[in-house]
Amino acid sequence: MLDKKLDELDQLLKRSRAYGHAISMIHWDMETEAPEKALERASEVLGVLSEAAFENFVNPKTKELLDYLNENFDKLDEIRQKSLVKLTKEYNKEVKIPKELISEYESLKAKAQAVWSKAKESGKFEDFAPYLEKLVDFNLKFIDLRGYEGHPYNTLLDDYEPGMTVEKLDEFFDYLREHLVPVIKVGLEKSKNINDDFLNESYDINKQKELSKFVAEYMNFDFSKGLLKESVHPFTLNFGKNDVRITTHYYENNITSAIFSTLHEGGHGLYEQNIADNITDTPLGEGSSMGIHESQSRIYENVFGRSYELWKGLYPKLQELFPRFNEVSLENFHKGINKASASFIRVEADELTYSLHVMIRYEIEKLIFNKEVDVKDLPKIWNEKIKEYLGLDVPNNSLGILQDVHWSCGLFGYFPSYALGNAYASQIEVQMRKDMDLDKALLDGDFNSINKYLTDKIHKYGSSLKPNELMEKLTGEDLNPKYFVDYLKNKYNFN
């Protein structure tokens, strides 16, 4: 009987995978190549498929199945047990949302993304505002239906960082605010005289593509089970561990953007490619949390990607493709790619100021979900906060509130993951340096060793370990922002 039920569960998961696969594939297509007028049809299709996916999972038969398995919990192996806990949580979350609402929400998101994309170009927040309002309303409704403890925003946070709360995040960001602001002042001052103009000359896009491909290969991103493509906003998307896709974006006058996006998304991609075979097709076959996921993207992008040691090996390739860099010493290049300066765009921000951008999104989302703010006032609030934390006057909404795609995709509660990711990354780096000679591996371009370490300690577990379990197992303590502040203090002391 138990075997029969487990079989039923596997069939259910197989169907879930298929619907999820189809939905993701259509999103992938829309982000990377679909023609403009394809949108309407794609939205309709996403609506139907989401409904089918919902009906497949949320129904009395699933409830009965989960109940039966939960009653026989002790007879299951560990992977089954953890999968069941996760699935039951997911079921209890989804069963509370009426299916019509989901399908409406999916079509709204599809449209909102297109509208956002145009509004980002024109800078007209008022075009996107009605969609954003509706997206927020949907999420407020979801929170009501799902319930919440403490702050309503907690319900959304938990979707991306299991167990995360406003209380914990306030503490985290308070620490950063307190300790980072003086470091930032010093760092920005020290960076002032660094010349990085050579990064913003004109660089052939086709050669940049070749370089990004080379970088992805250099870090051992596996192209037999993945690919690298272009999109407006770089992202990673995967279908199990054997089909992991990353994107980057090329700017003629900015040679670093594509490189660091490739390293960043490559980090996400390696995480997915290296999840253990025996859990990839279970509910545990994904990252532990978005924060841990971001730790992997940020560790490749920043800790490894902006290190002198990595570029010692990579620089000759850059010089080969762009002879201009024969006139730039590796030392000056290294300083250039680490130069800090207050800037408008989060994804292009340096490590020093990056977390402040995230902090602002966090503060704004908290206001939104506490109903303390009108959507139409968001540009003003954004601009005021950028002025307060970074001393900058935002010239238009494209460089301000509209810069990020997340809200148009319904990703509320996601932003904090970025700051958590930085903090986790530094904490992991400290442990890594205790366990292996990281500098030597970077100098040798030995990503076999680097990836093996991270696979053994993080990637392979998927979400079978929660973020705090993973961090405690690896570093002996839960999230601690101290390491990140130390990292920045140390880094921005160079001359």
Place this chain on the structure above:
Amino acid sequence: MLDKKLDELDQLLKRSRAYGHAISMIHWDMETEAPEKALERASEVLGVLSEAAFENFVNPKTKELLDYLNENFDKLDEIRQKSLVKLTKEYNKEVKIPKELISEYESLKAKAQAVWSKAKESGKFEDFAPYLEKLVDFNLKFIDLRGYEGHPYNTLLDDYEPGMTVEKLDEFFDYLREHLVPVIKVGLEKSKNINDDFLNESYDINKQKELSKFVAEYMNFDFSKGLLKESVHPFTLNFGKNDVRITTHYYENNITSAIFSTLHEGGHGLYEQNIADNITDTPLGEGSSMGIHESQSRIYENVFGRSYELWKGLYPKLQELFPRFNEVSLENFHKGINKASASFIRVEADELTYSLHVMIRYEIEKLIFNKEVDVKDLPKIWNEKIKEYLGLDVPNNSLGILQDVHWSCGLFGYFPSYALGNAYASQIEVQMRKDMDLDKALLDGDFNSINKYLTDKIHKYGSSLKPNELMEKLTGEDLNPKYFVDYLKNKYNFN
């Protein structure tokens, strides 16, 4: 009540569209970019989605719905009536095949394609033969289950060319055999001294891509509702009329392959893009038949695409991208792209000999489905026929019976569409020249007028007119191979 039932029908069709969309999107992805190891997961997903699509359509509720609507046929408008006829036919076809048989057949095809692909490389027909035998057996079973009138092969022909029969096709091919063979002799002789070596020098792939994009734009393929990409075998795939995708393939040493594939798939693409708005989301929102579809690809590829008039306007772009062509006169280029020579591979054959390749496939398929031949004897039969019609000795099966993917995909009865397409195209051209100044339009690159004509006469109707209805409405007569033979006679008289 009727309104409620029509609503139910629309919901059913919407769900069908969604499953079809998802399945096609995954195929599109697999053909154009999916990484190697993505295949296993994608196959699993396709299995689940195909089953869901089947269950959505073939069930007692659909039967009841169709019965009700058929009882109220007279109350429906014309589009509804024609949609209902098509849908009922489709239902009656699918309901006769047990679901398990479909799913067995699907997995057989998946395996057969992989085996064919390897056999095509090695030339070992005996490796593919057992699979081909099973595929044939399945189709014989399908024919039995579905029933047939006249020749068993008729049931398969009707899937691609509604109303087509062995009787009609015999007549058609008999005419071609009788009248084409002497034309081919003269044509091949006249082509002998034409030099087309300049087409096979080394041509930069990125520039070829620019050229194909230019050609697609030149013919007014609408990129706001379509795109052009690369795949091993060029094809067209669409999601309604607002998302139509074509592919081509680039060879460094063959500059014409990508151009003519772009023109060919562009023709298919324009057909789909120009189906009328009010039928695109109905069962009528697709081409009238595969033969008519091929007529549109072939008319753009050959009638327009190999004309002197078209290249008068297009040649300067070619010369700009590839200065080599400054040394080749337009006249010699035009002769070069129309040079005929007997060859082994259908897809690379010139217009003159192409239909003979198709005729051989037709003759063989007829034998197969009349059970007059053993699968193991097919290579011998193929080789004898190529010798008979083209005077060539086939050196190996890769250049012979194994060259085409169709059978491994279960596409039996499809090949005749290619020859029908050529014949329809010539017949349409003759009418077009009566109705408009085609040469002037080609000289002016005036694809507005050309596309408008074909839209008004063919494209907009989708499959609301059957092939014979379409041809009779436009040209006053049903399919007549005379025009095609005249076309070739005329064409291959140039010097």
